[in-house]
Structures are given as C-alpha cells and as structure tokens.
Amino acid sequence: MSDNQAKFVIKDLDLWYGDFQALKKINMTVNTGEVVACIGPSGCGKSTFLRNLNRMNDLIDICRWEGEISIDGDDIMGDMDVTELRTRVGMVFQKPNPFPMSIFDNVAYGPKMQGLHDKAKLHEIVESSLIKAALWDEVKDRLKKTALGLSGGQQQRLCIARAIAMEPEVILMDEPTSALDPIATQKIEELMEELKKDYTIVIVTHAMHQAARVSDKTAFFLLGELIEFGETHQIFNDPKMKQTADYIHGRFG
C-alpha cells in the first residue's frame, strides 16, 4: 500500500443539529493505509464526525454542515454521487445490523445493488469477503440460513464482510465492539489487525486500550472540537494538550 498519501482531507468542518453546533472547525488528514482512532467522551461529536465522512448525516433532516471534505482529492459534495462515495467508503455500525435475509444475501447485497448478477462472481465475492472477515469457516455450511440466527459477534463480522464485499478504499467503524461481549470483541480486534493491512480505517471507540492497540493515529474530540490529533504512541504517552492527558488518565469521562 502506498503510504503517506492523503486519502481523506477534512478542512474547517462545522456541523449543526438545528441550532446546536456539534462540530467546530475540524481539520484532519487521513492518509492511505492508516488506522485512525477517534476517542473522546460521549457527545463529543466523534460519531457525528465519522458519519459525515460517508454522508450518513444526510439522513438527518436537521443536520447541516459547512467546510470541505475530499477523498483522493474529490470533493464528496461535488460531482460525486453519494452512493458512489458510500461504495468507496464502507461502514460498520455500533450495533450489528445484518439484514433479515440469508447470510449469503447479506454479503451479496451490495454488489447486487451495483448491478452485479453473475452467480459465479457473486459466490466468489461472498466467499472471499467472508474469509477476509474471518467468518467463512463458521458459516460456510449455512450460507442460505438467516443472518439473524448468528451470534452478536458473528453478526458484526458479517457486517464487516458485507462492507468488504464492496471493495471499499476506507472502512468507517462506529464503536464496532460496544455491543459485544469480551470474547467477541477480541475476535473483532484481531480481525482489525488483519484488515489494517488492506484498508484505510477510521474507527470511533470508547475503549482506550482498543484505540491504543489498533490505531496508527489518534484523534481526541471534546465538545465538538478536535483537541489533538497525532501518532497514537505520542497521544497516549506524551499528549500535548492538558484535556487529552486528563481524558487518557481517566480524570473525566
């Protein structure tokens, strides 16, 4: 992977829910192949920030934003269709949200929506995505069964497989393990280690150790502001800002 090439460039991002300003003048550059963790207390705007990268905030009527976000130099509000943006930027949600259909159909859903109906090709995609998401061995005998029968951790890995099937450039993860038990969490974290070889990842997390373990860079948000953004090692060991240090050492939360 070619490193140090800007994937996402975010410039002066302001965001409002009605009259409430949820994000204030955020500037950040996410390089290709990096894993960026966003941390901060609840309500600091980190999830809102993440959801803006693939324009999921468009779904919220009262949400409005200004500033500039570009992916590989293309403005995400420009000529690019929002569905194109979302095929390039995959997302994994806080609560696993497999569709109420078979495991196979869940993974094949995205490619199908892009007009791919070749059965053999779909099979290939489903298999390789499930292998990459470390789920293949557990589900290969019941691909036609409903995805809702899987355990929570399996469901979340299925959602990751579903995102991978689109061959995205970036994967956004919104607290992907917060609804899971410790064992399932561990599996997902192991999976992230694998995924970071192939994808640029932006992850929002509550668990500090998770950020410390999996990310290359860490961004600390507080009250809608990006307080500090830098190498994970530096943020955790030698934070420049006092608020960052306070948060990391558990002095508020």
Place this chain on the structure above:
Amino acid sequence: MGRKQVIDKIFKNFFLAVSFASVLALIAIIVFVFAQGAIPFFTWTAKSTHLIPYGIDEFKLNGETVRIADLPSNAKYIELERQCDGCDIEFRNKGEAVTLTFKIDLDEDIVADRVKIIETGGGEVDYPEEFVYEVSYKGAIAGQKSGFFIAIPQGPTKFFKEFLFAKDWHPVYKKQYGILTMVIATLLSTFGAVIIGVPLGLLTAVYLAEFVPKGLGKYVRAGVDLLAGIPSVVYGFFGLMMVVPLVKNMSGAPAGNGLLAAIFILAVMMLPTVISITETSLRAVPRAYREGSLALGATKMQTSWKVVFPAAKSGIMASIILGTSRAVGETMAVIMVAGNSPQIPTKLSDGIRTLTATIALEMGYAQGRQNHILFSVGIVLFIMILILNSVILVLKKHMTEES
C-alpha cells in the same frame, strides 16, 4: 379489607364479566349461524308427505272422510304415511267425482320417485315444482281452482354433491341449492381485485412511508382514510352510475354489470386497508436496516424495495389478507354492480353473483330449506374468512418472533 377495597374488587369483577361480552357474542354468532346452516345437511324438510287441499270442503282419504272444517284451526295440511302402496283420494266437486291413486316411498333416493301417481280420474295433474304435485279439478273457474298440493319432503342435502360443488341454483322451483357458481364468483372477483388493488396499494404505501414530501403526505393519508370511510352502497352507486356504463361501452356487452365492474369496485375498496397497514409496517422497520443498506452505496430506492420492504413482509402479507377479507365479505357494493346471475363467467363482462350477494338478495323471501341454505352459504363465507384470519395469526406470531 376496607369498604373501598371491596368496592374496587366488585368493579374489577364486573368489568371482567362485561369484557366477556365480545367472547360471548363471537361464540353466539358461530353457534347460531352454524346450527342454522347445518340443518339442511342433516334433516328432512318435513317428516312426511303433506297433502294440502284448497278449495275443497270434504274428501275421502283411503275411504275415510276428512272434513276440512273438522281439522284443527291452524292445520293447513294432512300428513300422509311415509310408505303406502296405494293411497287414494276421492272427492266431488259440482257432482263430478275425482279420484287419485298414488304410491309413497320416502326411502327412495330419487326425489321424483318418492311419490308416484298411479292413476288419476277426472282431475289434472301438474308438476309446478319438482317437489310438489298439484292435482286440480277440471273445469274449475279460473282463479278459484280446487284441488290438492302433494308436497314431497326433501331429504338431507348432500354437502359436496348438492351444495358446494353443485352448479345449479334454483332454490324456489327445483329446490336445487348448488353454490359452486357463487364460490367461483367470489373467488374470481376477489382474485381480480387483489391483482389490481395490491400492486397499486403497495406502490402507494412505499411512496407514503419513504418518499412522499412531508406536506403532501398529510393530504394523501387523509385521502386514504376517506376512501376507507365511504359506505359500500356509495361505492356500489358510483360503480352502477359510472363503471357499469363504461364496461358496457368498452366490451360491447348488452350490460356492463358483471365481473369486471365488481373487480374494479372491490379493488378500490381494499386499497385503504392495504395502504395503511403496509405503511405502518414499513415505518416499523428498524432504522439500522436502512442505514446498513445506504452505507453500502445502495440508493434510497433500492434500500426501500430490497431491504425495508422484505423486512416488513409479515405486516405486508397481513395487509393483503385483510384487504382480501374485505373483498370476500363485501356485499352491497357487489350486488349493485355485478349483475347477480348465478353462472360461471366466461368473460370479464359476464354477470356474476357472489356468496354474500346471494344471502342479501334472497333472505327477504326465502322459505323453509332455502332460508336454511342461506345460512349454510354464510358458513362457507365464514370458513373462508376464518382461514384468512388464521393466516394472519400465524404471520403475527412471525412478526413478534422477528422483532
């Protein structure tokens, strides 16, 4: 326990008792309608052959004189034996003797053979109905005929052979009660209405739930509610004045009353049910499904039809079935536009008569077995609806399991 608690308890039990009114009503409806409707399949229309004299004061039955004046005041007929090889009747009118010899065997299978006239003298025998002989006196002044009716009792109607799968409905003269044409008419008109109404309703429901501009949605919903509130006779009236002439012009048939008009009206009438229940179940689909699909780069349209719609399928099926029930049970609107001839339609413009229409049309004058048979028709209708209802119950179970 204080006085207050006692009063509370009394109220509670009183409320419980009153709550059972619905259960009681339901049981009563089932019991009464089924009991009445079952009668034709288990009983004879009368215990014996009835001899009904008219315009006659006195006659001899098997040699014994019967005087009408001596009969109990409310007896209009004389009961004959179940079996007799040679009954004979003699009477005189204006001096002329009339004799009649006949054989009765109610165990005969073929109704026409149950009573046979062996010999007649001086009278004229008519068969105004298959189940009635009429013997009238020759030369009687018109309008003042005298003679006898011999009413032959009818055995139990065979449920499948003579009722459900029989085509001929001639309840008054031939005493034939085949409802096959009506079952087919009900099924066809309902099916047609579903074919038209369901796609229209579903398209509208998805539009309302997912796409409609906010300001507009309010009015569309008000319109759908209004559609649900319009009385069925008004639909029937509109159909009669507007749709029936239209069908007539389009098809070139002598009359526009028929299957097509019924289908159109029923389709419109089932729309509100399909739309409002489908919309409700679409709205109940968790937001996470929508977000998951959109985040994969699917368009809003794809999300609505490929994820949200399938996720709501139990509710949507329920809406379709409820709409179907409405079409099956609709009565007056159908009567007004369907032509009501009991036949199996071969064209869309052919007249049809549904099960419900038969009940409403004939209840006013139905006598004896015909009256009971109309309740039997009610049972058939009831069973259709119960089957549809139980499908909904199964779907509901599904829905709660899914969520």
Place this chain on the structure above:
Amino acid sequence: MRGNIKSRKAKDGALYALMATATFFILAILGFIIAFIVIKGIPGLTWEFITSPDWHVGVWPMLLTTIYVVIVSLVVALPIGIITAVYLNEYAKNPKLIRALRLAIETLAGIPSIIFGLFGLLVFCRFFGFGQSIIAGAFTLSIMILPVVITSTEEALKTVPMSFREGSLALGTTKIQTIRKVVLPSAMPGIITAVILAIGRVVGESAPVLLTVGIAKNVPKSIMDSGRTLTIHLYYLTKEAIDESSFQQAFATATILVVFVIIINTITRTMTRKYEQRMGSVI
C-alpha cells in the same frame, strides 16, 4: 465495486414515477367519486328533500331511522366497549385471558358484515321476536362496532401517562376512583373519537341493516318498527328506479352520505391531532 450510476438513477426515477403515479391515481379516483356524486347530488339536496316526511319526495323517514339505529346501537355498544377497553388496559394481567379476549375481538372485527346480518336476523328478529325492526338492527350493529369502540378506546387509554395514575393512586384513591376521575377524563377526547368512528361505521353499514331493520319507507313510530336507513334507501332507489327523479334522489342521498363521511373524517383527524399535541406536551 461500482455499478453504472446512470442506469441506476434511471431505474430509480422510473420506479419513483410509477409510485407517484399510483398514489395520484388513487387520489384521482377518490376525487372523481366524490366530485361525481356531489356535483350531481347538490341540485337535489333541497330543504324539502331533507325534511319532508313523504318518502316520495324526501329522506326524512330514512334520516330518522338512521339516527334511531345510531343512538340505540351506541347505547348498547359504548358501555360494553369502554368497560372492556378499561378492563384490558387497566386491570387484566393474566396473559392467557388477555390473549383470548383479543383473539375474540379481532375475530369479531374480521367477520363480514353480512354474517352479522344473518345472526341478527336469527337471534334478534326471530328468536327474540323483534321482527325486522330498528331495535333488532341496532343490537346487531352494536356487536359489530364493539371491536372499533374497544380498540380505539384502548388507544386513548394507552396515551394517558402512567404518572397520572401513579399520582392519583399515591394520594390514596382506589383504582376505580383513579380510573373514573383521572384516566377516563384524560382519555376523553380519544374516547369521543372512538364514538365518532363508531357512528361512521353504523351510518355506512348496509348489508346487516337490510336483513335486520328492513326496508319500510314510512316514518318509524318507535324503535320496534321496521325502517329504512339512508344506505338501504340509496340501494332501493337505484334498484327500483323508474325515472330520472329516482336517480336525482339517489344522487342527493349519496351526497348526504359522502358529506357525512367527510365531516366525520375531518372531526376525528383534528381531534386526534389536537389530542396528540396535548398529550405530547404532558409527556
């Protein structure tokens, strides 16, 4: 993984057009039905038409019959329906019992109206000896509207916040006092909506009315008389139409029914909205 955006957009657009067309087609049918009837009916809708007791000229006897049927069926159905709703929402705890009651109510709601007609004819007209009469019809319809009354009253009761009940019970009142003084009054607008819905059902009903109330055209002297409701009148006007004036009368009668339905719908809509706003501010 990227498909052809243009072709997808074209497909979506076509589907959107189809959905919008379906919606507006349905609205157009509704508009057409109402316009067709009202435009042709208004000229016949004179003062004389409404108030003349002579059935050749007007619908006064039918209006009266309809009103009698509505009143009597409400008198029977409202207490039973409201009490059942109160029991289900405030008292019932045994899930089996609740399920049985709900199953009965739902089944009752699904039975075709003509079956109610058969039942009413058999039980009220023949068995109880009322004959075809307003009272027999009203009893029949009261069973029919029970599910409507129960479910909409329950809806209303559900919107009463738990805190109201707790507040009252905490003051040492009994349950029945709480229900009478707090719950029912707060749910009153919802209950009135239920009543209006029930009235709409009764007025619009025809098949069971035909079987149980009959078709007598004169002014009913009492509720033991047979009568002809507006809906049945409309049916018979078209069935026995002899000349243009019958159709004129039919259009006018249909107009009365349509206008009535529009009024009922408007009232229930506004009441529901106001009620929701009020309750919303409380919660």
